[in-house]
Amino acid sequence: xxxxxxxxxxxxxxxxxxxxxxxxxxxxxxxxxxxxxxxxxxxxxxxxxxxxxxxxxxxxxxxxxxxxxxxxxxxxxxxxxxxxxxxxxxxxxxxxxxxxxxxxxxxxxxxxxxxxxxxxxxxxxxxxxxxxxxxxxxxxxxxxxxxxxxxxxxxxxxxxxxxxxxxxxxxxxxxxxxxxxxxxxxxxxxxxxxxxxxxxxxxxxxxxxxxxxxxxxxxxxxxxxxxxxxxxxxxxxxxxxxxxxxxxxxxxxxxxxxxxxxxxxxxxxxxxxxxxxxxxxxxxxxxxxxxxxxxxxxxxxxxxxxxxxxxxxxxxxxxxxxxxxxxxxxxxxxxxxxxxxxxxxxxxxxxxxxxxxxxxxxxxxxxxxxxxxxxxxxxxxxxxxxxxxxxxxxxxxxxxxxxxxxxxxxxxxxxxxxxxxxxxxxxxxxxxxxxxxxxxxxxx
Amino acid sequence: xxxxxxxxxxxxxxxxxxxxxxxxxxxxxxxxxxxxxxxxxxxxxxxxxxxxxxxxxxxxxxxxxxxxxxxxxxxxxxxxxxxxxxxxxxxxxxxxxxxxxxxxxxxxxxxxxxxxxxxxxxxxxxxxxxxxxxxxxxxxxxxxxxxxxxxxxxxxxxxxxxxxxxxxxxxxxxxxxxxxxxxxxxxxxxxxxxxxxxxxxxxxxxxxxxxxxxxxxxxxxxxxxxxxxxxxxxxxxxxxxxxxxxxxxxxxxxxxxxxxxxxxxxxxxxxxxxxxxxxxxxxxxxxxxxxxxxxxxxxxxxxxxxxxxxxxx
Numbered sequence: 001x002x003x004x005x006x007x008x009x010x011x012x013x014x015x016x017x018x019x020x021x022x023x024x025x026x027x028x029x030x031x032x033x034x035x036x037x038x039x040x041x042x043x044x045x046x047x048x049x050x051x052x053x054x055x056x057x058x059x060x061x062x063x064x065x066x067x068x069x070x071x072x073x074x075x076x077x078x079x080x081x082x083x084x085x086x087x088x089x090x091x092x093x094x095x096x097x098x099x100x101x102x103x104x105x106x107x108x109x110x111x112x113x114x115x116x117x118x119x120x121x122x123x124x125x126x127x128x129x130x131x132x133x134x135x136x137x138x139x140x141x142x143x144x145x146x147x148x149x150x151x152x153x154x155x156x157x158x159x160x161x162x163x164x165x166x167x168x169x170x171x172x173x174x175x176x177x178x179x180x181x182x183x184x185x186x187x188x189x190x191x192x193x194x195x196x197x198x199x200x201x202x203x204x205x206x207x208x209x210x211x212x213x214x215x216x217x218x219x220x221x222x223x224x225x226x227x228x229x230x231x232x233x234x235x236x237x238x239x240x241x242x243x244x245x246x247x248x249x250x251x252x253x254x255x256x257x258x259x260x261x262x263x264x265x266x267x268x269x270x271x272x273x274x275x276x277x278x279x280x281x282x283x284x285x286x287x288x289x290x291x292x293x294x295x296x297x298x299x300x301x302x303x304x305x306x307x308x309x310x311x312x313x314x315x316x317x318x319x320x321x322x323x324x325x326x327x328x329x330x331x332x333x334x335x336x337x338x339x340x341x342x343x344x345x346x347x348x349x350x351x352x353x354x355x356x357x358x359x360x361x362x363x364x365x366x367x368x369x370x371x372x373x374x375x376x377x378x379x380x381x382x383x384x385x386x387x388x389x390x391x392x393x394x395x396x397x398x399x400x401x402x403x404x405x406x407x408x409x410x411x412x413x414x415x416x417x418x419x420x421x422x423x424x425x426x427x428x429x430x431x432x433x434x435x436x437x438x439x440x441x442x443x444x
Numbered sequence: 445x446x447x448x449x450x451x452x453x454x455x456x457x458x459x460x461x462x463x464x465x466x467x468x469x470x471x472x473x474x475x476x477x478x479x480x481x482x483x484x485x486x487x488x489x490x491x492x493x494x495x496x497x498x499x500x501x502x503x504x505x506x507x508x509x510x511x512x513x514x515x516x517x518x519x520x521x522x523x524x525x526x527x528x529x530x531x532x533x534x535x536x537x538x539x540x541x542x543x544x545x546x547x548x549x550x551x552x553x554x555x556x557x558x559x560x561x562x563x564x565x566x567x568x569x570x571x572x573x574x575x576x577x578x579x580x581x582x583x584x585x586x587x588x589x590x591x592x593x594x595x596x597x598x599x600x601x602x603x604x605x606x607x608x609x610x611x612x613x614x615x616x617x618x619x620x621x622x623x624x625x626x627x628x629x630x631x632x633x634x635x636x637x638x639x640x641x642x643x644x645x646x647x648x649x650x651x652x653x654x655x656x657x658x659x660x661x662x663x664x665x666x667x668x669x670x671x672x673x674x675x676x677x678x679x680x681x682x683x684x685x686x687x688x689x690x691x692x693x694x695x696x697x698x699x700x701x702x703x704x705x706x707x708x709x710x711x712x713x714x715x716x717x718x719x720x721x722x723x724x725x726x727x728x729x730x731x732x733x734x735x736x737x738x739x740x741x742x743x744x745x746x747x748x749x750x751x752x753x754x755x756x757x
Contacts, residue, residue, distance in 0.1 A: 036500050042686030045494045109709060109737075110565025110682060139737070141604035146597035149618075153596070194712045221565060225497035225686025227714035248564060251649040253688035276564075276594070 027059055034078060041256035041293045044229045047263040055081050079290055085259060086286030087268035091243065094214045095129065095185070100178050102186045102211045104171075106204055106239055107219035108231055109192030112247035114143060116219055116273050117189040118150035119281040125156065130183040134174030135160035136167040136207065137191040147189055154278055157181070167191070171207045188213070195234030208239050216241040217270065220257060222249045228257035229264045236265040243270035246284070250274035256293050327420065329384035333376045336369060371404060375412050378402035387416060485525055492529075496717030496754050497686050502724060506532060530751050536720055537747035540729040547582060549675070555587070555633040555641045557666060557673035560706075561659060561696060562680035564647030567708035567734055569598065571680050572642050573605025574734070574742035580609050584639035589629030590615035591622040591662065594646040602644055608739050612636075622646065622658065623665040630669040643674070650695035659700045676703045678731060683709045683716040693722050702726075708734035711741070715754050 031052050038048040058077045095101050103120065105113045114137070121131045133151050135158055137143035144160045151158035159174040171188050178186045190207065193200035208216060218232060218241040235241060246258050249272050258269050269284040376384065378401035383390055390398075390413060399406045486507065493503035509532045510525065517524060550556040558575070562568050572588060579586045588606055590613050592598035599615045606613040614629040626643050633641045645662065648655035666673040679702045681689050696702055707716045710733050719730050730745040 039494060039500050040687055042497075042688070045491060108684065108712070110567055112565055140601070142597040142600035145600045146595070149596035194709075196712060221682070221684065223563070223682070223685050223688040223692075225684060225689075225714065225718065226495045227497070227684055227712070228686075230713045231684075248649065250651065251563070251688065252651050252691060253686070257686065 027056065031056055037294060038256060038259075041254035042223075042225050042228070042260075043256035043293065044226055044260035044263070047229070047260045050263070051081060051085065051259075079287075079294070082259070082290035082293065083287045086262055086289055087284075091268040091270055091284075093217075093243065093270050095124075095127075096214055098184075100175055100184055100186060101129075101215075102175060102188065102213040104188045104190065104208060104211065104213040104216040104239075105219055105245070106190055106216060106235060106241065107192060108194065108221075109140075111192065111219045111221045112245075112273060113137075113192060113219045114146055114150070114189050115276070115278075116245055116247060116271075116281070117147065117187045118154060118156075119273060119278050120271070121151070121156045121187050122154045122278050123281050124185055124187075125154070129185040131156050131185045131187060132174060132178040132181070132183045133158045134171055134186055134188040136170045136174075136188050138165055138167050138170070139191045143189075143191065150278070157183075159186075167203055168206045168210050171211050175211055186211075195231045195238075201234070201238050205238050215243065215270075217243050217245050218261075218267070219245045219247060220261065222246045222255040222257065222272075223251060223253040224257040226260075229260045232261040233264050236267070241265075241267060243268055245269070245271045245273060246289075247273040250280070254293050255289055258289060259293055329376050329379060329387060329416070330381075332416070333373065333384070336373050336376075371402075371408060372412055374402040375399075375404055375409055387413065485522055488522075489525070489529060492755070493717070496715035497689075498717040498720050499687055499690075502721040505724075506536070506720070509535075526755070530755070533720065533751050533754070534747050536724055537730070537750065540723045540727060541745070541747060542729060546731075550579075550584065550640060553672060553675055555630070555638045555670075556675050557630065557633075557641045557643070557670065559643045559645065559662065559666070559674040559677040559700070560680060561645050561677060561700065561702075562647060563649050563682075563692060566647065566680040566682045568592075568647065568680045569601050569605065569644055570737070571678075571706055571708060571732075571734060571742065572602065572644050573609055574739055575642055575732075576606060576611045577609035577739045578742060579640045580611055585637070586611040586640045586642065587629060587633045587636065587638040588613045589625050589641065589643040591625045591629075591644045592646040593618055593620050593622050593625060598644075598646070605739075623662050626662050627665045627669060630666060630673065634669070641673075650692050656695070656699040659696075663700055676731075677701055678704045678706050679728075680706045680708060681716075681718070683707045683734075684712070684714040685718060687718070689718040690721050690725070693726060693728065697726060697728070702728055704729055704731035706730075706732045706734065706742075707745075710753070711735045716750075717754065719750075 034055075035048050035052050038051065039045060043051075055078050058081070093103070105117050105120075107113050117133055121133050124131050133147055133156055135144040135147045137147075148158045148160065159170070159177045161170050161173060164170055167190065174188065175186050178184070188207065188211065190204055191200065193204065195201065216239055218235055220228060220232065224231075232244075244258060244261055244267060246255060246269050249255060261267075262269065269286075269289070272282050272284050274280050274282065375398060378398045379390075383394060383398075395406055395409045395413075398404075399409045402409075489507055489510070490503055493506060494500065498506070506529070510529050513528050513532055514520060514525065517528070560568050560572055560575075569592065576586045576588055586609070588602065588611060590599050590602045592602070593616060596618070599613075599618065602613055602615070614625065614632055616625050616628075622645060629641060629643060632638075643662070643666070645659065646655075648659070650656065663674065663677075677700050679693060679696050681692065685692070693702065693705070705719065705722065705728055707719060707730060710716050716733070722728060723730065730750075732742050733745050733750070735741050735743060
């Protein structure tokens with residue numbers, strides 16, 4: 001179902017594209033589809049409704065007259081609206097230049113506070129901060145032990161009071177400990193708690209009042225559903241947090257809850273956390289999440305990666321060859337090398353809008369690509385330029401030389417032929433149009 | 445990027461038309477159908493369902509069923525509609541529930557082996573503590589295998605729960621192969637004549653292929669010691685989870701045969717409505733729900749109670 005989202009949206013947008021102007025009718029269709037995309041991404045239904053109303057108003061406004069096509073305009077307004085709602089620009093966390101900066105982490109059980117506190121500690125260390133971790137989760141079995149082990153791994157001291165049942169005391173002692181030991185940053189890992197648990201909410205409020213953190217961060221699992229607004233609001237009412245940390249984004253959730261939380265409490269997402277490795281922490285880019293929620297893939301990251309690693313001239317050259325059907329194995333090899341520079345196939349494809357479904361079906365394997373590479377590398381220059389010469393004995397030599405079976409070699413040749421055939425189709429009139437569409441993959 | 449130009453884009457955009465058409469015809473039919481629900485009621489119904497994480501598709505389907513169930517009813521007031529909605533929801537959940545009592549099943553195997561899987565932070569270890577406690581209280585001898593060898597202090601956490609429940613844990617040092625923990629736990633269980641074995645596993649996101657493959661291996665190793673093991677594989681899902689829970693379940697089911705769900709953290713305000721879509725699409729019953737942090741806070745799943753909770757605002 002989720003694989004379909006971007007395609008669904010594409011289709012709805014296509015309906016609008018190419019029509020003279022936005023009418024009440026065709027916009028409402030598209031907007032209804034967008035609403036559905038948002039709900040499927042776990043955006044709260046009230047937030048979705050509000051957003052749709054806003055976009056509709058703008059789409060119906062004057063701007064329509066100045067637009068290129070109504071579809072493009074609608075898309076742009078929507079994407080902008082989402083990006084703006086998510087905070088407009090990246091927000092840094094506040095770190096005091098002098099004295100001790102206290103950062104308090106709060107959230108529901110299992111949202112990922114302990115892991116994130118270690119990640120944040122490691123991150124801040126690279127920013128030349130001297131960090132102390134405070135183990136204030138006195139409830140969950142072995143939570144303190146977990147933080148201690150993580151601290152050991154990243155070489156950061158963990159403050160705890162053995163046997164203490166007083167999280168407020170632990171937190172304030174940790175700040176004192178930091179001062180005495182020339183540290184300038186304390187990250188307090190608190191127990192996960194339900195927002196309706198009055199006693200525990202009192203506790204976290206007391207911690208905050210005692211240590212006066214310069215940043216209180218609400219840590220939330222990106223897979224959270226509709227209820228995110230309730231828990232976030234309750235936490236916000238009690239501890240007035242400064243920002244959101246979105247965890248487990250290395251999964252395939254669309255993270256719509258971040259949009260809901262932002263809309264309800266108006267606090268920015270400050271970090272995203274994506275993996276179990278302690279350096280998998282990233283700053284937050286609203287437009288990327290906007291794309292993700294819309295199921296458009298992380299096109300910004302993709303383009304950045306591509307720009308970093310792909311030689312524009314070489315790419316254009318390849319495209320020309322593809323279109324004129326002169327593409328040979330030499331070019332194929334070049335292309336594989338370019339792609340390899342960008343990372344694993346799965347990660348690259350995952351970033352491209354509309355591509356998720358095809359990956360799952362195709363199950364592209366990096367090993368497969370290595371295999372293809374090794375086969376081509378075992379070909380002579382002549383064979384690469386002119387695959388027609390590849391007779392049985394040449395194929396056998398290539399198979400042995402590259403450590404593959406003859407079947408593997410034959411398969412590649414067959415695929416290559418099919419690809420050439422497809423290229424021929426593409427270089428016809430309709431094909432070119434499709435290609436250029438592919439080239440303009442960005443959302444605007 | 446030229447590489448991707450080879451892919452047939454048209455093909456990629458197929459497949460959603462149907463869902464969309466179904467959605468809109470569904471609504472229209474509801475509006476014009478025999479049981480004329482007015483717009484407000486319809487919106488309210490949809491709001492209720494969606495705000496419980498039931499999802500758009502399933503909500504529409506449910507509303508459609510409500511409409512059909514209302515056909516023979518002359519009273520179409522809001523109360524009746526809500527009551528019909530409740531019974532419709534109950535129908536969906538009861539579909540997959542079996543009357544079979546776990547305790548009876550357990551008698552037929554010695555040891556009865558339960559594997560616990562799920563994404564990070566879902567509440568697997570806590571659930572194991574509670575399960576162990578439940579079984580122990582029923583007079584069964586329980587052994588736990590500490591298969592989360594990855595997360596820092598996972599062993600320690602499980603030890604504490606096991607102590608609370610008064611059962612034994614087999615564990616190895618952090619970083620060792622979880623399959624070998626599973627293997628040794630089963631050997632020990634046979635030796636000690638244990639009734640129930642609970643195997644904990646590390647939290648894993650369903651998108652991580654290598655970790656999902658690891659689950660397969662654990663299963664294989666279990667079956668090596670006891671051909672029938674595991675008897676049950678429970679997927680633990682955080683009740684706060686939104687639509688991603690469906691993909692989660694499908695992906696886990698691809699790698700290991702999921703025989704039941706445990707929905708945790710339902711003591712908050714999250715409703716856990718994702719189970720409707722899961723039980724509708726996949727033949728997997730909900731076995732237990734977690735309703736608190738206490739060791740006794742794991743309940744057998746009861747569709748009626750669950751649905752009543754959905755409507756408590």
